[in-house]
Every structure is written in C-alpha cells, then in structure tokens.
Amino acid sequence: MKNNKFVAIYQDIADQIQSGAIKPGTKLLSEHELGEKYDASRETIRKALNLLSQNGYIQKVRGKGSIVLDVSKLNFPVSGLISFKELAGKMGKKSRTIVEELHLIKPDDYLRAQLNATTKDEIWKVVRVREIDGEKIILDKDFFNKRWVPSLTKEICEDSIYEYLENELGIHISFAKKEIIVEEPTEEDKKHLDLEGFHNVVIVKNHVYLDDASIFQYTESRHRPDKFRFVNFARRSL
Amino acid sequence: MKNNKFVAIYQDIADQIQSGAIKPGTKLLSEHELGEKYDASRETIRKALNLLSQNGYIQKVRGKGSIVLDVSKLNFPVSGLISFKELAGKMGKKSRTIVEELHLIKPDDYLRAQLNATTKDEIWKVVRVREIDGEKIILDKDFFNKRWVPSLTKEICEDSIYEYLENELGIHISFAKKEIIVEEPTEEDKKHLDLEGFHNVVIVKNHVYLDDASIFQYTESRHRPDKFRFVNFARRSL
DNA sequence: AAGACAAACTTGTATATACAAGACTTTTTT
DNA sequence: AAAAAAGTCTTGTATATACAAGTTTGTCTT
Numbered sequence: 001m002k003n004n005k006f007v008a009i010y011q012d013i014a015d016q017i018q019s020g021a022i023k024p025g026t027k028l029l030s031e032h033e034l035g036e037k038y039d040a041s042r043e044t045i046r047k048a049l050n051l052l053s054q055n056g057y058i059q060k061v062r063g064k065g066s067i068v069l070d071v072s073k074l075n076f077p078v079s080g081l082i083s084f085k086e087l088a089g090k091m092g093k094k095s096r097t098i099v100e101e102l103h104l105i106k107p108d109d110y111l112r113a114q115l116n117a118t119t120k121d122e123i124w125k126v127v128r129v130r131e132i133d134g135e136k137i138i139l140d141k142d143f144f145n146k147r148w149v150p151s152l153t154k155e156i157c158e159d160s161i162y163e164y165l166e167n168e169l170g171i172h173i174s175f176a177k178k179e180i181i182v183e184e185p186t187e188e189d190k191k192h193l194d195l196e197g198f199h200n201v202v203i204v205k206n207h208v209y210l211d212d213a214s215i216f217q218y219t220e221s222r223h224r225p226d227k228f229r230f231v232n233f234a235r236r237s238l
Numbered sequence: 239m240k241n242n243k244f245v246a247i248y249q250d251i252a253d254q255i256q257s258g259a260i261k262p263g264t265k266l267l268s269e270h271e272l273g274e275k276y277d278a279s280r281e282t283i284r285k286a287l288n289l290l291s292q293n294g295y296i297q298k299v300r301g302k303g304s305i306v307l308d309v310s311k312l313n314f315p316v317s318g319l320i321s322f323k324e325l326a327g328k329m330g331k332k333s334r335t336i337v338e339e340l341h342l343i344k345p346d347d348y349l350r351a352q353l354n355a356t357t358k359d360e361i362w363k364v365v366r367v368r369e370i371d372g373e374k375i376i377l378d379k380d381f382f383n384k385r386w387v388p389s390l391t392k393e394i395c396e397d398s399i400y401e402y403l404e405n406e407l408g409i410h411i412s413f414a415k416k417e418i419i420v421e422e423p424t425e426e427d428k429k430h431l432d433l434e435g436f437h438n439v440v441i442v443k444n445h446v447y448l449d450d451a452s453i454f455q456y457t458e459s460r461h462r463p464d465k466f467r468f469v470n471f472a473r474r475s476l
Numbered sequence: 477a478a479g480a481c482a483a484a485c486t487t488g489t490a491t492a493t494a495c496a497a498g499a500c501t502t503t504t505t506t
Numbered sequence: 507a508a509a510a511a512a513g514t515c516t517t518g519t520a521t522a523t524a525c526a527a528g529t530t531t532g533t534c535t536t
Contacts, residue, residue, distance in 0.1 A: 005490070030516060041491045046517090054292065055475055059412065059451035062517045063498035067451045174297065178470040180418065182440055182463035199437040200463055202420055213297035213305045225420035225438055232416040232470065237293055243520070268486060279521045284487090300487045301528030479536080486529065496519075505510070 009038050009048035017057050017068055024070035028058060056233035093132050099157045100192065101127035104146060114207065114218040115145055122146040126157050129192050132227070136194045139201075139222040148216055172211045179205040180230060189222055202228040244285035247276050251286065255295050255306055262308035266296060294471035331370050337395045338430065339365035342384060352445065352456040353383055360384040364395050367430050370465070374432045377460040386454055410449045417443040418468060427460055440466040 016022045029037065034045045049066055052058045058066045104122045107115065111123060123143050130138035142161070144152075148171060156164045165171040185193070185201045193201075201222045208217040254260045267275065272283045287304055290296045296304045342360045345353065349361060361381050368376035380399065382390075386409060394402045403409040423431070423439045431439075439460045446455040 004488095032516085043492085044490060047489090049517095056413070056415075059447070059449075060517070061450055061498090063500085063515085064450075065516065069451060173474055175294070175471065175473045177294075178468075178472065180466075180468040180470075182420065182438065182466055200420065209297070211297075212299055212302075213307060228418075228420055230416075230418040230468075232418075233413065234416065235413045236411050242518095270486085281522085282520060285519090287487095298487070299528090301485085301530080303486060303529095477536105479534105481534075482532085484529100484531080487527085489524100489526075491523080491525105493521080494519100495521105497517085499514100499516070501512100501514075503510100503512070506508085 005038075005040055006044050006047035006051070009034075009040065009045065010051040012038075013048065013052060014055070014057055017052075017071060022068055024068050024072075026068050027064070028066040028068065030065060054235065094134075096131040097158050098129040098131065098136075099126070099154050100129055101125060102152065102154055102157055107143075111143060111218070114215075115143060116215050117145055124149060124152055126152070126161070128157060135224075135227075136192060137224050137227045139189060139192050141220040141222075143218045144216070148210075171216070173208055173216070174211045174213070175209050177207045177209075181205070182225070185222075193222070193224060195224060198225055200225050204230075243276075243278055244282050244289070247272075247278065247283065247286035248289040250276075251290060252293070252295055255290075255309060260306050262306050262310075264306050265302070266304040266306065268303060292473065332372075334369040335396050336367040336369065336374075337364070337392050338367055339363060340390065340392055340395055345381075349381060349456070352453075353381060354453045355383055362387060362390055364390070364399070365430075366395060373462075373465075374430060375462050375465045377427060377430050379458040379460070381456045382454070386448075409454070411446055411454070412449045412451070413447050415445045415447075419443070420463070423460075431460070431462055433462060436463055438463050442468075 013022070013028070017024075022028070028034070028049075031042050031045045031049070034040075034049075035042050038045065049058065049060065052066075053060055056069060057071055058068055060066050103125060105125045106119070107117050107121060107123045111117070112119070112121075115121075115123065117123065123145060126140075126142040126144075128140045128142070129136050130140060132138075149165070149169065152161075162173070166173070181203050182200050183203055184199065185195060189195065189201050195201075202225050204219075204221040204223070206217075206219040206221065207215060208219065210216045251260070251266070255262075260266070266272065266287075269280050269283045269287065272278075272287075273280050276283065287296065287298065290304075291298055294307060295309060296306055298304050341363060343363045344357070345355050345359060345361045349355070350357070350359075353359075353361065355361065361383060364378075364380040364382075366378045366380070367374050368378060370376075387403070387407065390399075400411070404411070419441050420438050421441055422437065423433060427433065427439050433439075440463050442457075442459040442461070444455075444457040444459065445453060446457065448454045
C-alpha cells in the first residue's frame with residue numbers, strides 16, 4: 001500500500017458503504033467532523049469525498065452535506081476495467097476459460113491502426129472462450145504489442161492476464177475507451193460459442209492505455225446477447 | 239455563466255483540444271506556466287486539469303506533464319447524458335421526433351420501484367419514435383413524476399424535453415445510472431420501429447437523478463441493433 | 477567515453493486560511 | 507402570530523506554502 005491519506009480515507013468510507021455499514025439515504029459526517037475523525041485537513045477530506053462522488057457512492061449537496069447513494073443496484077460494474085476473472089468471482093458463478101489461440105502475429109492494417117503499431121512490431125494474439133455455468137458465452141480476442149509483454153503462456157491466459165501484467169510485469173493500466181455495437185455472428189462466433197439460435201452478438205471493443213498514455217491492448221469481447229449486461233454510472237460532465 | 243474560475247479554464251482548454259488547436263500527443267504548458275497564463279494559483283489550475291483528465295482530454299504523468307489525448311475517436315458520446323436532439327445535431331443527420339403517447343398515468347409496481355414513487359403520485363408517460371434519415375430507429379419511453387414536471391405539451395416533447403426542464407423549469411440533472419441489455423422485440427417495438435427483419439433490440443435503461451440525489455426520470459430507449467453504438471471513456475477507479 | 481552525481485524541472489500530497497454561498501435554526505421585530 | 511433578521515451550520519472556491527517524488531538535463535568525475 002502507498003502512504004496515501006485521501007485514498008485510504010476514500011477506501012474506508014467506500015467499504016463502509018459497500019458493506020451496508022453506512023446506509024443509502026443517510027448523510028455522512030460533515031467535512032469538518034471527518035477531518036477530526038481521520039486526523040486530516042479539510043482539503044484532504046474533500047479529495048476523498050470527490051473520489052466517492054465520482055464513483056457514485058455519494059452526492060454532495062451544498063449547504064447540507066453528503067448523501068449516501070444506493071450503490072447496490074450497480075453491483076457488478078462491467079463498466080470499469082474489471083477483468084473477467086474478478087467479475088465471475090463476484091457473481092459467484094462457475095466459470096472456465098478455454099484458450100483457443102495463442103501466438104505472435106504480424107499486424108495487418110486494421111490492427112496496426114488500433115494498436116498504433118508499426119510493420120516491424122510483433123503482436124500477441126490471444127483468443128479465449130469464456131464458459132459460465134457450462135455455456136460458452138463470450139469470445140475474447142486480445143491483442144498486445146510484444147514490446148510490453150515479452151512472454152505469455154497458456155497457463156497465464158487461462159488464469160488472469162491482468163494479474164500477470166500488474167503483479168509480475170509491473171504494468172499499470174490507466175484508462176480505456178470502450179465501444180459497444182451489435183452485429184451478425186461470424187463463422188468464428190458460431191464455431192466457438194453456444195449461440196442457441198441467436199441472430200446477433202454484442203461486441204465490446206476496448207482500447208486499453210497505460211499510465212504514460214501509450215496504447216497497450218486492443219480487445220474484442222463478443223457476447224451472446226441474452227447474457228450481456230452493461231452497467232454504467234455517469235455524472236453530467238458540465 | 240457562473241464566475242467559476244477553474245471551470246472556465248477547463249472549458250477554454252477543452253475547446254482548444256476539441257477544435258484541434260492543441261494537438262493530441264503534445265504536452266500542455268506546465269501547471270506553473272498555466273497559472274501565469276490564466277492568472278490563477280496552481281491548485282486552481284490543478285482542478286481544471288483534473289476535470290480534463292476525468293473527461294478523457296489529457297493524461298497527467300508525474301514528473302513529465304499533461305499529455306493531450308485523442309478525443310476525435312470518441313466524438314459523439316452516447317455515453318454522457320447528452321440528449322437526442324444534441325446528438326442528432328452533432329452528427330448532422332436529418333432527424334424527426336414523433337410523439338406517440340403523452341399522458342398522465344398511475345404507476346404500477348415496476349414503475350413505482352424505478353421512480354421511487356407512491357401510489358398517490360401521478361406519472362407522465364411519454365412515448366416517442368426517433369427517425370433518422372427517414373428510418374424509425376429508436377423508441378423512447380420516458381417517465382417523469384408530476385411532482386417535478388407539472389405540465390408537458392406535445393410541442394415540448396417534439397423539441398427537447400431536457401432543454402425545457404433546464405431552461406424553463408430550472409431543473410438540474412446531476413447524474414444517471416445506465417443499463418444496457420439486448421432482448422427480443424415486443425409487439426410495440428415491431429409496430430413503431432422499422433425493424434427490417436432484425437431479431438433483437440438494444441435497450442438502454444436510464445435512471446436520472448437531480449442535484450439533491452432524488453430520482454427524477456426513468457427512460458427506456460429501444461434501438462434497432464444495427465444503428466446502436468455506445469462509446470465510453472473510463473479511468474481505472476483505483 | 478561512460479558513469480555518477482547534482483540541479484532544475486515536472487506533478488503529487490498535505491496543510492492552512494479566507495471568504496462566498498446555500499440551508500437551517502434561533503432570535504428579534506413588526 | 508407572522509415575518510424579518512441574525513447567527514450558525516453546511517459545502518464551494520481561491521490562494522499560499524511546504525515538501526515528496528518522478529523526469530530530464532547538464533556537469534563533473536572517473
């Protein structure tokens with residue numbers, strides 16, 4: 001852990017809201033009182049509260065205080081940058097990952113554009129099928145530049161690539177641009193997924209960036225439509 | 239406009255990035271230099287930069303500076319809380335809104351749960367079809383509590399309800415929880431939309447909240463799948 | 477020439493103060 | 507009793523200072 005005061009305060013309050021120790025609809029202590037409780041200045045408390053506000057935990061009202069929001073309804077955030085493993089774990093479902101492909105390729109035009117790569121770059125291509133409760137629901141196609149990820153094994157892909165990147169390689173994901181569209185299933189979709197007669201697949205295209213704003217990964221996640229759900233919290237920008 | 243310094247600075251820089259005056263990949267002036275330029279303290283500059291960072295305009299890198307990101311790709315944010323009218327305008331398409339229903343109803347159980355209403359409340363039900371380039375693409379079902387919106391006319395619904403609320407009634411939208419799922423079209427969908435043989439509709443369920451965290455509106459937006467696109471920028475929470 | 481070190485940048489965190497503005501309670505005036 | 511005013515809470519904005527920590531650049535030593 002870092003010795004980061006306002007993040008620690010944020011975590012503490014967020015945990016209390018998540019666990020239900022602080023109930024939706026109630027008010028938090030005032031900024032002044034929180035400052036005393038956590039032995040921090042008001043500005044530090046405000047940074048923590050702003051984080052809570054951004055992530056949908058509280059609503060600040062001028063002159064009144066910070067109202068706790070009902071976070072239970074947006075329980076599992078397919079929204080954020082959470083990984084499949086974390087997600088399946090949270091939902092308490094039996095899940096399995098089948099690695100269909102894992103090799104280095106030369107990027108074509110489309111991929112070079114997505115990954116901002118040159119013709120000299122080598123790209124990891126990982127194709128995985130996600131099985132939940134015995135049904136093959138999701139087809140994930142991941143592309144990494146070998147520049148960031150020198151080696152990759154079947155075992156890592158079956159577990160969690162993200163854990164490997166963060167813990168082993170020390171790579172830090174910073175932000176992502178997502179695009180959601182619906183298309184007809186390709187032959188590849190039909191081959192790998194249990195489509196059960198569905199005529200569409202939901203495609204989540206994901207561009208993932210590192211701390212230094214360099215693009216790191218491009219992912220296509222192809223879902224059977226009945227098992228797809230996306231939840232999102234958004235503040236009015238301005 | 240408010241006399242709000244850090245928002246003004248945010249707007250100024252955001253506009254420059256949007257218009258291309260500041261190019262992606264370049265660096266902004268340092269916080270110190272920006273402080274001189276805008277005659278503001280460093281903390282004020284930092285508030286503006288944090289807003290830019292949250293909205294995907296820049297990436298801050300410790301020790302280096304603020305790198306300008308490429309916002310051109312996430313041009314039209316179906317993500318935010320932007321309205322259909324604004325959206326259609328930005329895309330430069332010919333659009334039309336057909337009001338199919340507009341009346342007060344007594345809420346059933348489902349609606350009471352969504353709108354946090356009592357059996358005594360009266361609810362505005364607005365059903366609108368959105369036509370783009372001559373095709374009926376979207377079916378919007380809006381529900382407002384009469385408590386917030388006393389009167390509503392066909393003309394307002396054909397224009398922009400949001401503009402009416404913000405400008406005429408002085409109601410301020412604060413945040414929204416979105417949920418995206420895919421389902422089979424209902425008879426109502428088939429009746430109102432030009433489905434062209436598509437077997438699914440994309441449903442965007444939207445819970446809209448006011449400044450004081452009270453729920454204000456529930457919306458179901460039902461899209462023909464080929465015309466649906468959702469773009470989203472998300473930072474790794476923590 | 478190569479490496480080590482130092483200096484000068486950058487952003488990040490924490491604190492303090494002052495005042496503005498909205499919400500609410502209490503007191504005073506009418 | 508009702509209305510107005512004052513006082514006291516709350517959060518919002520703007521500023522200043524100090525130091526920590528990461529990056530880059532230049533200089534000095536080896």
